[in-house]
Amino acid sequence: MAQPLFRRLHRRHPGLALDVLAPPWTAPVFRHMPEVREVLDSPFRHGELNLPARYRLGRRLRPRGYHQAIILPNSLKSALMPFFAGIPLRTGFVGELRRGLINDARPLDRAALPLMVERFAQLAEPPSTPLHRPLPRAALRVGEDEQRALLDRLGLRPRGPVAAFCVGAEYGPAKRWPPEYFAQLARMLAERGYAVWLVGSPKDREIGAEVARQSGGAALNLCGKTDLSEAIALLAGTALVVSNDSGLMHVAAALERPLLALYGSSSPGFTPPLSDLAQVVSLNLPCSPCFKRECPLGHFRCMRELTPERVREELGHLEGQPQRNA
Numbered sequence: 001m002a003q004p005l006f007r008r009l010h011r012r013h014p015g016l017a018l019d020v021l022a023p024p025w026t027a028p029v030f031r032h033m034p035e036v037r038e039v040l041d042s043p044f045r046h047g048e049l050n051l052p053a054r055y056r057l058g059r060r061l062r063p064r065g066y067h068q069a070i071i072l073p074n075s076l077k078s079a080l081m082p083f084f085a086g087i088p089l090r091t092g093f094v095g096e097l098r099r100g101l102i103n104d105a106r107p108l109d110r111a112a113l114p115l116m117v118e119r120f121a122q123l124a125e126p127p128s129t130p131l132h133r134p135l136p137r138a139a140l141r142v143g144e145d146e147q148r149a150l151l152d153r154l155g156l157r158p159r160g161p162v163a164a165f166c167v168g169a170e171y172g173p174a175k176r177w178p179p180e181y182f183a184q185l186a187r188m189l190a191e192r193g194y195a196v197w198l199v200g201s202p203k204d205r206e207i208g209a210e211v212a213r214q215s216g217g218a219a220l221n222l223c224g225k226t227d228l229s230e231a232i233a234l235l236a237g238t239a240l241v242v243s244n245d246s247g248l249m250h251v252a253a254a255l256e257r258p259l260l261a262l263y264g265s266s267s268p269g270f271t272p273p274l275s276d277l278a279q280v281v282s283l284n285l286p287c288s289p290c291f292k293r294e295c296p297l298g299h300f301r302c303m304r305e306l307t308p309e310r311v312r313e314e315l316g317h318l319e320g321q322p323q324r325n326a
Contacts, residue, residue: 001117001271002072003254006035007136008124009070019066021081028229029251032140042081049077058084070123071102091123116271138254138274142236150233154225158195164235165196165219166243166252167211168204172293174265176244177303177311179207183214184308185242189315190218194240197222199231199248240318242311245271253278258318260311264302265290281306281314 002020010016020030021040030039040061044050058081067089069082074095082090083101091104099105106127113119113131117138122131151157165182169175186196196215198208200223208223226234235241235252241259243249245266252259253273261273263282267289272280282288288302295302 001138001250002120003033003035003138003140004117004135004274005070005072005120005124006033008121008132010035011136012124019064021061025228028227028232029140031229032142032232034141044077051080054080055084057081058086061085061087072120072123076101093119093123114269117274138250139256140232140236140251140254142233142255147233147237150226150230151237154222156197160193160195161239162237163189163194163196163240163242164199164238164252164257165211166200166241166246166248167198167207167223168200168248169244169246170203171266174290174292174294174300174303175246176207177262177264177306179210180214181303181306181308181311182211182242183216183219185311186211186215186219188308188312189240190215196220197234197238199223199226199234201228201231240315242315249273260315260318262303262306262311264288264300264306265292265295267291277318279314279318281311 006018009018017037018035019038019040020036021042022030023042027039030036061081062085066085066087069087069090071078071082071090071092074093076096076098079092079098079101089104090102092102093108094105104127106123108119113122117135118131121135125132165186167182189196196219198211198219198221200208202224205224208221212219212221231248232251235257236255238257241252241257243252243259243261245261245263249261250273253275256275256277259273259275259278261278261280263280265288268280283302283306285302287297290296
């Protein structure tokens with residue numbers, strides 16, 4: 001979501017040195033972005049204030065002599081460190097009680113900028129300047145040596161095309177396609193010569209194991225066997241990706257893999273996959289998107305009625321898409 005902003009900044013400011021302050025769990029994504037010079041560790045948990053530690057971190061950043069900080073979250077906490085670092089220009093949208101901390105505060109026109117990626121990219125422009133379109137695409141890069149080393153470590157020797165299933169979704173079960181459906185789809189693709197890999201974090205290990213078990217060996221559970229950087233490298237070598245609305249969905253889009261994104265309780269109207277090779281499938285029921293962690297009506301129709309047969313049919317439109325090097 002932030003990379004189009006980074007690319008626009010580089011176009012506006014040739015020779016720019018761009019560093020990113022981010023929590024450790026997102027750092028591997030930024031390290032695959034050629035626009036980023038250095039990733040700085042933000043050690044704070046979600047919602048944690050810890051004002052003394054934020055002050056100390058800001059003071060440590062001061063000698064770096066940054067000219068501008070662009071603050072993407074709308075929270076007061078996120079605006080503290082650039083202020084403590086003495087960065088002269090601090091840009092962000094008007095947020096919670098942070099006037100003064102941000103001295104280049106922009107009003108957010110939600111109707112004009114419905115997508116999160118558009119809102120981020122707008123911060124690359126001077127105040128009161130319309131968003132520059134078309135937006136630069138996100139594009140992660142993975143080296144061939146990195147891919148080969150990972151496949152060697154995992155003992156993977158695919159003899160045919162690889163389909164990756166991203167079976168998790170951090171937000172909650174309402175965003176997850178049922179494990180038995182992933183298993184059925186894995187069997188369908190295995191019959192057509194695909195190797196099916198389940199990719200996810202350690203939190204997805206149990207779901208992955210259930211999918212693998214119900215697939216009868218058609219799917220290989222790699223959830224929790226890779227860190228995020230390695231998961232990016234795995235996805236870079238795939239021919240197809242099927243994913244819930246999740247972080248790995250956006251990674252697959254940025255790797256320009258043919259991607260089928262499954263939406264139920266959430267909406268592609270705010271955070272769609274940003275790729276011409278991505279296709280969204282949603283039943284668009286009257287009760288969705290509800291944006292709840294669990295189905296508030298108890299029937300989970302938005303995912304239950306999205307059958308493996310329907311998804312397999314949608315995949316037919318993606319197969320044969322021209323592959324692009326990641």
